[in-house]
Amino acid sequence: MLRYELLQNLHFIKGLDPVADAFSGTVSSDVVNLANFGSAVFLVYKGVGATGTSTLTVEACDDAVPTTTTAVPFFSKSITSTDIQGAMTARAAAGFTTTAGSSQMYAIQVDAQELQNAGYSYVRLKAVEVVDSPVLGGIAIALGNSRFGGSATATEID
Numbered sequence: 001m002l003r004y005e006l007l008q009n010l011h012f013i014k015g016l017d018p019v020a021d022a023f024s025g026t027v028s029s030d031v032v033n034l035a036n037f038g039s040a041v042f043l044v045y046k047g048v049g050a051t052g053t054s055t056l057t058v059e060a061c062d063d064a065v066p067t068t069t070t071a072v073p074f075f076s077k078s079i080t081s082t083d084i085q086g087a088m089t090a091r092a093a094a095g096f097t098t099t100a101g102s103s104q105m106y107a108i109q110v111d112a113q114e115l116q117n118a119g120y121s122y123v124r125l126k127a128v129e130v131v132d133s134p135v136l137g138g139i140a141i142a143l144g145n146s147r148f149g150g151s152a153t154a155t156e157i158d
Contacts, residue, residue: 039111044138
């Protein structure tokens with residue numbers, strides 16, 4: 001029997017399509033609604049890049065536009081060498097800066113409770129370029145802990 005609970009219980013969303021200079025200037029992922037989910041994981045994938053870096057923050061949003069945002073604390077871990085997982089790190093609302101180089105992943109988790117504490121239910125990931133150098137990359141989003149079970153609940157992305 002095939003086991004597919006993980007796929008069944010995560011709702012995947014394209015947050016930012018991969019492009020050659022993905023994190024140029026200031027970019028944000030799509031906004032997703034966590035009203036029906038307990039958490040969101042943003043997976044930032046940096047493919048080819050030499051010296052480009054960005055500061056990553058998680059923003060609670062009041063709606064899908066978003067009209068108003070506020071940075072919130074989150075957890076992250078870095079995967080900078082094939083399958084070597086970095087330590088889970090609690091991050092302040094100010095975020096953190098990525099490491100220069102190629103072939104890196106950053107898994108960033110925010111819990112719906114953090115958004116509710118700030119008075120919001122929508123969320124997005126924001127990247128502000130620190131060192132201007134093209135980086136091939138993108139962002140995927142996975143929503144988990146659905147209030148209704150399964151992955152087929154509405155997310156109201158924008």
